[in-house]
Amino acid sequence: MSKLLCIIILYSNLCASTKIVNLNGEWIVSEDTNQYKNMKATVPGGIYSDLMNNGIIGDIFYGNNDVELKWIQNLNWVYYKNVSISSEFLNQENVNLIFEGLDTFSSIIVNGNKVGSSENMFVQYIFDIKKYLNVGINEIEVHFSSPVKVAKKLHEEQSKNYTIPPTCPPLEYNGECHVNMIRKMQSSFAWDWGPSFPSVGIWKNVYIEAYNDSVIRYVVSDVIDKDTDHWTLNVDIYMANNNKNQVTGRLKVDLETNLMNITKIIEVNGKPDENGEIMITIDMDILKGYVNSWWPNGYGASKLYNFDVTYVNEDKSDISIKKSRIGFRKIELVQEKLDLGLTFYFKVNDVPIFMKGTNEIPIDILPEKGQNKTRVKQLLIAAHASHINMIRVWGGGVYESDYFYELTSELGILIWQDFMFACAMYPTTDSYLKNVVEEVRHQVRRLYSHSSLAVFSGNNENEGALRQNWYNTAQNYSTYHEDYVKLYITTIKSEFLRITHNRGIFITSSPTNGKKSDSENYVAENPGSSLYGDVHFYNYILNPFNTNFYPTPRFSSEYGYQSLPSLQSWFTVTNNTEDTSINSIFMNHRQHHPLGNLELKALLLYFFDVPEESNKYFNEAFIYYTQIAQAFAVKIETEHYRSCRSSLEENGEGYTMGALYWQLNDVWVAPSWSSIDYLGRWKMLQYHSMEFFAPVIVTSRLKVDRILEIYLISDLPSPLMNLTISITVYNWNSCQPVNVENLTKTIESGSSQNIKTYNTDDYLSALGCGTLSSARTNCFFYLSVTKNEVKVSPDNFVFPDALKDSNITTAHVKIDDIRKISDAGVFIIEISTDQIALFVWLESLDIRGNFSENGFLMVQPKRVVFFNSEEQTSNDYLLKTITITHLLNQKYFTNE
Ligand SMILES: *[C@@H]1O[C@H](CO)[C@@H](O)[C@H](O)[C@H]1NC(C)=O
Ligand SMILES: *[C@@H]1O[C@H](CO)[C@@H](O)[C@H](O)[C@H]1NC(C)=O
Ligand SMILES: *[C@@H]1O[C@H](CO)[C@@H](O)[C@H](O)[C@H]1NC(C)=O
Ligand SMILES: *[C@@H]1O[C@H](CO)[C@@H](O)[C@H](O)[C@H]1NC(C)=O
Ligand SMILES: *[C@@H]1O[C@H](CO)[C@@H](O)[C@H](O)[C@H]1NC(C)=O
Ligand SMILES: *[C@@H]1O[C@H](CO)[C@@H](O)[C@H](O)[C@H]1NC(C)=O
Numbered sequence: 070m071s072k073l074l075c076i077i078i079l080y081s082n083l084c085a086s087t088k089i090v091n092l093n094g095e096w097i098v099s100e101d102t103n104q105y106k107n108m109k110a111t112v113p114g115g116i117y118s119d120l121m122n123n124g125i126i127g128d129i130f131y132g133n134n135d136v137e138l139k140w141i142q143n144l145n146w147v148y149y150k151n152v153s154i155s156s157e158f159l160n161q162e163n164v165n166l167i168f169e170g171l172d173t174f175s176s177i178i179v180n181g182n183k184v185g186s187s188e189n190m191f192v193q194y195i196f197d198i199k200k201y202l203n204v205g206i207n208e209i210e211v212h213f214s215s216p217v218k219v220a221k222k223l224h225e226e227q228s229k230n231y232t233i234p235p236t237c238p239p240l241e242y243n244g245e246c247h248v249n250m251i252r253k254m255q256s257s258f259a260w261d262w263g264p265s266f267p268s269v270g271i272w273k274n275v276y277i278e279a280y281n282d283s284v285i286r287y288v289v290s291d292v293i294d295k296d297t298d299h300w301t302l303n304v305d306i307y308m309a310n311n312n313k314n315q316v317t318g319r320l321k322v323d324l325e326t327n328l329m330n331i332t333k334i335i336e337v338n339g340k341p342d343e344n345g346e347i348m349i350t351i352d353m354d355i356l357k358g359y360v361n362s363w364w365p366n367g368y369g370a371s372k373l374y375n376f377d378v379t380y381v382n383e384d385k386s387d388i389s390i391k392k393s394r395i396g397f398r399k400i401e402l403v404q405e406k407l408d409l410g411l412t413f414y415f416k417v418n419d420v421p422i423f424m425k426g427t428n429e430i431p432i433d434i435l436p437e438k439g440q441n442k443t444r445v446k447q448l449l450i451a452a453h454a455s456h457i458n459m460i461r462v463w464g465g466g467v468y469e470s471d472y473f474y475e476l477t478s479e480l481g482i483l484i485w486q487d488f489m490f491a492c493a494m495y496p497t498t499d500s501y502l503k504n505v506v507e508e509v510r511h512q513v514r515r516l517y518s519h520s521s522l523a524v525f526s527g528n529n530e531n532e533g534a535l536r537q538n539w540y541n542t543a544q545n546y547s548t549y550h551e552d553y554v555k556l557y558i559t560t561i562k563s564e565f566l567r568i569t570h571n572r573g574i575f576i577t578s579s580p581t582n583g584k585k586s587d588s589e590n591y592v593a594e595n596p597g598s599s600l601y602g603d604v605h606f607y608n609y610i611l612n613p614f615n616t617n618f619y620p621t622p623r624f625s626s627e628y629g630y631q632s633l634p635s636l637q638s639w640f641t642v643t644n645n646t647e648d649t650s651i652n653s654i655f656m657n658h659r660q661h662h663p664l665g666n667l668e669l670k671a672l673l674l675y676f677f678d679v680p681e682e683s684n685k686y687f688n689e690a691f692i693y694y695t696q697i698a699q700a701f702a703v704k705i706e707t708e709h710y711r712s713c714r715s716s717l718e719e720n721g722e723g724y725t726m727g728a729l730y731w732q733l734n735d736v737w738v739a740p741s742w743s744s745i746d747y748l749g750r751w752k753m754l755q756y757h758s759m760e761f762f763a764p765v766i767v768t769s770r771l772k773v774d775r776i777l778e779i780y781l782i783s784d785l786p787s788p789l790m791n792l793t794i795s796i797t798v799y800n801w802n803s804c805q806p807v808n809v810e811n812l813t814k815t816i817e818s819g820s821s822q823n824i825k826t827y828n829t830d831d832y833l834s835a836l837g838c839g840t841l842s843s844a845r846t847n848c849f850f851y852l853s854v855t856k857n858e859v860k861v862s863p864d865n866f867v868f869p870d871a872l873k874d875s876n877i878t879t880a881h882v883k884i885d886d887i888r889k890i891s892d893a894g895v896f897i898i899e900i901s902t903d904q905i906a907l908f909v910w911l912e913s914l915d916i917r918g919n920f921s922e923n924g925f926l927m928v929q930p931k932r933v934v935f936f937n938s939e940e941q942t943s944n945d946y947l948l949k950t951i952t953i954t955h956l957l958n959q960k961y962f963t964n965e
């Protein structure tokens with residue numbers, strides 16, 4: 070066969086390729102002593118979904134089901150399926166049963182023969198089953214053991230030597246113990262934002278593959294900036310065959326570019342190793358002129374090019390294809406010496422980039438539901454709309470679905486990928502480490518090529534936990550330290566660097582001091598130092614509306630405040646109105662963060678007069694107020710970090726180059742740090758993040774001596790000239806400004822600049838706002854940036870005093886009209902007010918959708934907002950069901 074002919078045949082699928090029998094879909098599940106038997110099951114899936122679908126249990130998210138359904142976790146469950154196999158299929162030389170994900174401990178039986186077992190949720194299991202299959206019907210069984218019991222048993226064994234803490238989570242979590250002993254989603258035994266549902270099941274695709282010669286298992290591609298004219302595409306192709314037969318054939322790589330396809334063909338002739346695996350490397354130089362560079366969100370298009378790798382064996386009877394898309398970009402993590410400390414920032418294509426982003430917890434507490442593309446897409450599209458260019462996939466969850474990483478690559482959202490170890494010490498027995506190596510191999514080979522992947526981190530907070538003795542490890546520090554190095558450095562980092570040819574970016578923990586931690590035997594004296602690496606910063610005691618108490622780290626990778634989800638979301642988990650009170654037993658049950666509800670109350674008191682508990686709108690108002698406090702506090706903290714990108718203080722702090730707030734999403738309806746609740750509803754924080762992460766912002770710092778500094782900040786790659794910064798002062802009693810001061814400024818690319826400083830009291834009292842001590846209660850600042858009368862940043866504001874101490878005139882805010890303006894379901898909402906109104910908040914009670922802005926200040930009597938409806942609806946229906954409120958809504962403060 071000529072080469073041309075084979076390629077034609079190959080692409081018209083006439084050549085024989087790897088054959089697949091898909092085992093997804095309907096299975097049968099039974100409890101192993103037949104208390105529950107022969108129930109229909111769905112694969113991919115899990116036991117909680119199956120029990121719900123069979124009506125054995127109700128909605129796991131309802132009421133107290135998180136504790137009432139604990140019987141499920143102690144049982145063992147067996148999944149069964151019959152599959153018909155043809156003689157043609159079985160004739161192939163290699164026949165494998167492949168589970169992309171088994172959660173977690175199982176034995177796999179084919180026609181009565183045990184073919185293997187699983188012990189790690191994050192590993193892909195491949196079992197050679199050729200000799201166990203028959204032509205005709207075959208029975209496959211997967212026997213799952215209770216993960217809670219296995220974890221306990223492993224803990225008992227380990228404790229004969231020494232204990233690996235923490236043994237149990239705080240009581241408030243209502244969680245399970247010893248999750249650190251097993252390789253399963255660490256938060257499936259509960260977390261401070263989530264319930265315990267230690268699922269078992271086949272949570273990803275399962276199928277049988279058959280082929281004669283060899284298959285391509287993984288294609289790991291890496292883009293290298295070779296010289297000014299060329300990229301090098303380094304491609305490692307991992308091939309496998311069970312019989313360890315010589316692999317002799319042809320590999321073809323095909324890259325689409327702007328001009329033409331670049332193709333390279335190489336002959337393969339090699340012998341697989343003892344695992345039946347062989348790796349072939351192909352390098353291709355690509356002229357930079359042929360491709361556009363890939364850029365993060367906000368810096369240019371995130372262009373991806375189709376890239377196919379095809380294997381054809383010697384007699385052309387067998388082919389295997391892997392398709393992917395790759396982007397051309399260079400990513401660096403820069404840790405360079407400063408007078409004090411080291412920098413810590415990312416450069417993409419040589420441009421230093423301030424990372425604006427968030428932390429992602431698992432998409433769902435049930436891992437199979439986290440594979441839902443609609444859910445992934447809703448979250449990532451929302452993040453993209455907020456100008457987010459980095460998401461940290463947090464180490465207590467799961468390595469997310471292929472789709473998650475494909476979409477982040479498409480949207481220009483870089484990924485900070487933790488390995489799945491969080492808030493614990495971990496074992497280092499030989500079998501445990503062997504298990505971890507399998508996990509690292511599979512996950513790094515699966516994920517590394519995605520253009521969005523920027524950095525891998527060994528764990529979440531374990532460097533700090535060890536150094537600061539969170540789990541009473543101090544007495545035996547050297548043992549735990551040795552374990553730490555063995556796991557994250559000798560095992561994970563080594564394997565990661567081997568796979569990535571020492572090119573991958575790896576930090577050991579988050580937070581960490583980076584290179585400084587490495588030089589201190591991987592556990593720094595102070596892992597939370599502001600002079601090195603990243604920090605996680607939380608404080609629920611001090612006034613969050615005061616910019617002065619926030620640290621000025623190089624990179625803030627976690628910070629945040631809690632709030633409550635909306636009433637509509639609460640009513641999916643209770644039908645009792647009393648449960649929605651912050652003082653209810655139910656709300657206390659759902660709050661896993663110790664003292665969390667008290668902290669929420671205390672937070673509000675810094676700023677607001679909270680309605681009386683006897684007020685009939687108290688629950689609704691309290692929820693709304695927590696969302697204001699969360700949005701406002703995270704906004705102030707984020708703007709603080711952004712304002713510190715260009716300067717170094719005398720104590721060496723500064724050059725802050727990242728702000729990833731905690732947390733994007735939720736896994737149930739509960740008090741939490743999320744900006745989007747479990748039902749997908751946006752909290753006020755989500756709306757505000759679209760503004761505080763905007764490319765150009767104007768913001769302020771109110772210093773302790775009441776000196777007000779105004780900052781202009783730009784993330785844009787080129788300077789902006791001749792901007793008009795309008796600094797308007799309003800008295801709370803009028804929509805007519807007291808004063809407007811216009812400044813003309815130029816802002817350099819990627820910089821933060823102090824453009825004006827005021828003595829607040831002098832300035833406001835001179836404008837007639839009142840005496841030196843009362844002026845700040847009567848007036849506030851309103852900031853906007855325009856160029857040739859066109860806005861280039863969201864408007865901002867400065868409250869010179871706490872709102873509860875300010876002399877605010879009560880507003881009356883209402884919706885005047887709602888009209889559909891496009892067939893795509895966009896409605897215009899006309900709003901009016903008779904006074905300046907604060908945190909004006911719209912909610913669509915019935916129809917799902919999002920507003921163009923929400924939680925905003927109204928300084929003018931009229932404003933329009935757009936509503937993007939996700940469902941069919943009418944003007945009249947929306948007029949009836951969309952509600953509007955604001956900070957000093959009279960109904961919260963009168964008792965009628
Ligand atoms: C598989 O087939 C066998 C024999 O027909 C039958 O006994 C068994 O119930 C079937 N199992 C499933 C899961 O359908
Ligand atoms: C695979 O090999 C078997 C025998 O080893 C042969 O019968 C079969 O035709 C081969 N399949 C293809 C597609 O070449
Ligand atoms: C017990 O722990 C020590 C480290 O303290 C380790 O060297 C040894 O291998 C462990 N023994 C067993 C049986 O796990
Ligand atoms: C070019 O490459 C792409 C992807 O690599 C492939 O799908 C396409 O068929 C190729 N086009 C030609 C003309 O070979
Ligand atoms: C995926 O999520 C969407 C949005 O929540 C939901 O409507 C849909 O039913 C889910 N799909 C599956 C297969 O569960
Ligand atoms: C809602 O409340 C009623 C009684 O108030 C109760 O009978 C019912 O079971 C509740 N609904 C659900 C889904 O639990």
Ligand SMILES: *[C@@H]1O[C@H](CO)[C@@H](O)[C@H](O)[C@H]1NC(C)=O
Nearest residue numbers: 789790791792813815856857
């Ligand atoms: C900025 O303003 C100055 C003075 O009005 C003018 O000469 C210059 O062309 C302007 N530059 C830009 C880029 O608009």
Ligand SMILES: *[C@@H]1O[C@H](CO)[C@@H](O)[C@H](O)[C@H]1NC(C)=O
Nearest residue numbers: 801802839843847876877878
């Ligand atoms: C509060 O505002 C009102 C007007 O809205 C004004 O008359 C009054 O003097 C202000 N109070 C103080 C203490 O400045």
Ligand SMILES: *[C@@H]1O[C@H](CO)[C@@H](O)[C@H](O)[C@H]1NC(C)=O
Nearest residue numbers: 793795809810811855857858
């Ligand atoms: C200030 O600038 C804004 C925006 O360019 C403009 O509309 C306004 O007229 C200016 N006001 C004054 C007092 O110059």
